[in-house]
Amino acid sequence: xxxDRNQNPNRSxxxxxRDNSRFMKVAFSERVSGLTQAQWGALAQLSRxxxxxxxxxxxxxxxxxxxxxxxxxxxxSLGMVERRPDPNDRxxxxxxxxxxxxxxxxxxxxxxxxxxxxxxxxxxxxxxTMFIDMLVRMRSNLARVAQxxxxxxxxxxxxx
Numbered sequence: 001x002x003x004d005r006n007q008n009p010n011r012s013x014x015x016x017x018r019d020n021s022r023f024m025k026v027a028f029s030e031r032v033s034g035l036t037q038a039q040w041g042a043l044a045q046l047s048r049x050x051x052x053x054x055x056x057x058x059x060x061x062x063x064x065x066x067x068x069x070x071x072x073x074x075x076x077s078l079g080m081v082e083r084r085p086d087p088n089d090r091x092x093x094x095x096x097x098x099x100x101x102x103x104x105x106x107x108x109x110x111x112x113x114x115x116x117x118x119x120x121x122x123x124x125x126x127x128x129t130m131f132i133d134m135l136v137r138m139r140s141n142l143a144r145v146a147q148x149x150x151x152x153x154x155x156x157x158x159x160x
Contacts, residue, residue, distance in 0.1 A: 024115055031111040032104075038063075040108055042071050043080065043097065047105055051094045053086060080104065 009015040025037060032040055038061070045060045046052065052060075058068040072095060075081040080101040086092040097105070120128050 020119070024119065027115045027118075028108075028111055031114070032108050035104070038067075038071055039075060040104075042068070042075060043101055043105060044108065046081065046095055046097050047101075050096050053089075053092045053094055055092075057095060 028040075029037055035043070041061055042057060045057060049056070049060065054068045054072060055065050057072075058065040061068065072081055072083070076083065078100075080098055082096050082098055083093040084096060086094050123131070
């Protein structure tokens with residue numbers, strides 16, 4: 001098994017994943033106008049998890065709830081998101097996309113498709129499928145590692 005630690009960053013899995021993600025974000029930002037990276041990230045997550053509350057969205061975006069509150073305030077003022085009372089928790093509000101958000105989401109998905117087509121230039125359909133399958137397996141492996149780390153932190157806190 002190869003060890004990335006002392007390798008050239010141009011051949012390191014971690015560096016390559018980060019760089020590819022960064023390049024994709026830059027290309028995406030150039031093609032989707034009118035919103036910040038944080039705003040389109042929130043819209044993308046809400047398109048997959050409508051009815052989520054702000055704390056849940058903050059977890060998905062890996063930011064603090066106060067940051068999401070300001071972000072949602074802006075998207076509400078733009079008419080793209082609406083808050084509705086949570087029927088299960090009178091203190092919480094659920095977040096939903098409005099009809100006004102749909103054209104922007106379509107623009108976002110089209111831009112993402114174009115960028116991915118460019119990123120996969122020179123890949124066969126089989127290579128593309130294999131690569132995605134490998135990334136899915138890697139994500140699953142890392143999710144297990146992260147869950148184990150969270151359990152270990154909880155055990156450590158209880159023991160302290």
